[in-house]
Amino acid sequence: MRLLVIIPAFNEQVALGVVLSELAALTPPAGIEISTLVVDDGSADRTAEVAHDGGARVLRLCRNLGIGGAVQSGLRLAYREGFDFAVQLDGDGQHPPSELVKLVTPALDAATAPDLIVGTRYRGKDNFRSTLLRRIGSWWLRTLLRVVTRVRVTDPTSGYRLYGPRALRLFDETYPYDFPEPESLAVARARGLTITEVPVQMRERQGGTSSIAGFSTVYYMFKVTIAVVLTYVRALGRKRKELDAAGS
Amino acid sequence: MQQVVENYWVFGAVCLVIALVLMRLLFRERITLQGSMSFLGFLTVLGLMAVFPNVTQRISKALGFTLMSNFFFCAAIAALAILHLRALVTLSRVHLRSIVLTQELAILQEKLDRVLEASRAEPRS
Numbered sequence: 001m002r003l004l005v006i007i008p009a010f011n012e013q014v015a016l017g018v019v020l021s022e023l024a025a026l027t028p029p030a031g032i033e034i035s036t037l038v039v040d041d042g043s044a045d046r047t048a049e050v051a052h053d054g055g056a057r058v059l060r061l062c063r064n065l066g067i068g069g070a071v072q073s074g075l076r077l078a079y080r081e082g083f084d085f086a087v088q089l090d091g092d093g094q095h096p097p098s099e100l101v102k103l104v105t106p107a108l109d110a111a112t113a114p115d116l117i118v119g120t121r122y123r124g125k126d127n128f129r130s131t132l133l134r135r136i137g138s139w140w141l142r143t144l145l146r147v148v149t150r151v152r153v154t155d156p157t158s159g160y161r162l163y164g165p166r167a168l169r170l171f172d173e174t175y176p177y178d179f180p181e182p183e184s185l186a187v188a189r190a191r192g193l194t195i196t197e198v199p200v201q202m203r204e205r206q207g208g209t210s211s212i213a214g215f216s217t218v219y220y221m222f223k224v225t226i227a228v229v230l231t232y233v234r235a236l237g238r239k240r241k242e243l244d245a246a247g248s
Numbered sequence: 249m250q251q252v253v254e255n256y257w258v259f260g261a262v263c264l265v266i267a268l269v270l271m272r273l274l275f276r277e278r279i280t281l282q283g284s285m286s287f288l289g290f291l292t293v294l295g296l297m298a299v300f301p302n303v304t305q306r307i308s309k310a311l312g313f314t315l316m317s318n319f320f321f322c323a324a325i326a327a328l329a330i331l332h333l334r335a336l337v338t339l340s341r342v343h344l345r346s347i348v349l350t351q352e353l354a355i356l357q358e359k360l361d362r363v364l365e366a367s368r369a370e371p372r373s
Contacts, residue, residue, distance in 0.1 A: 057358060058358065059354040059355065059357075060358070061351070061354050062350055062354070063350055065351070069347050072351065076355065077355055077358075080355075177347065
């Protein structure tokens with residue numbers, strides 16, 4: 001089985017090298033062939049060179065698309081090149097590559113494999129704790145997703161996740177650009193994909209700065225609430241149209 | 249009571265100036281004719297309404313406006329809102345297409361880089 005590890009990176013020259021060396025040192029599960037792809041999201045620093053020197057394939061986006069556009073680039077490549085799975089992993093070092101096995105293991109059994117596996121930081125013991133504001137935000141998103149889409153995940157903003165073949169096909173066609181992590185869960189749910197989560201260890205970012213902090217967290221929550229509802233309703237509409245077209 | 253016909257020729261002149269600026273931008277190829285046709289149409293209608301207030305007054309009366317100036321501004325605001333909405337739709341479409349193009353370009357570039365690297369690595373016979 002072929003697995004593509006997608007690392008979206010924007011100005012991550014400091015942390016990316018460490019992440020890539022940790023990935024290179026990883027022993028993949030039996031029968032899994034791992035390839036690494038760094039999506040350089042229009043960085044102004046040496047991110048692409050660091051990725052190339054670290055032995056990864058590099059997609060250089062000529063302008064900054066944001067996390068959604070960067071991740072979808074990787075998912076598109078994975079789908080077109082016939083990869084069986086793709087794992088998304090942050091380039092800032094928050095997601096230890098050693099935890100990758102925990103995401104891959106449930107996907108190995110084809111009969112029971114979910115389409116989307118989300119790594120959660122809130123179910124494991126002794127895990128890295130994010131700021132209070134972020135935890136409140138995460139609680140709100142959890143509630144929103146449960147009420148609107150009936151998706152039950154404890155860490156809806158986690159970017160450490162595994163995409164199965166059906167998820168790759170879906171996200172090649174459509175992937176949210178604004179707030180991709182929670183929105184993609186809504187899309188996946190509306191289109192009938194199965195979602196599960198596994199506890200993983202996360203750590204503080206090893207370099208770079210977060211784009212969401214302080215008051216912008218509140219603004220982010222407001223926008224993401226609208227986005228999740230809109231995305232879910234839109235995806236439901238598309239599915240209905242597809243079913244109608246198939247029926248006629 | 250007889251309604252006094254007001255003159256709006258100053259407004260007509262402003263429309264003309266904006267239309268001239270628009271034409272200049274068109275000549276310099278800063279904007280496309282396709283995209284600016286609706287704006288030109290809007291300016292022409294607004295300019296005509298300002299130059300021929302009698303006709304405008306008749307229309308405004310028929311539509312139930314007490315003051316012609318109210319009709320004038322209502323029509324202008326509604327038309328501008330439609331134009332803005334249209335521009336927003338075009339902008340969003342272009343934005344989404346540019347995302348897809350950026351992704352496709354990056355995927356093709358990566359493929360090309362790998363082919364070139366492989367051909368460089370191959371020993372020449």
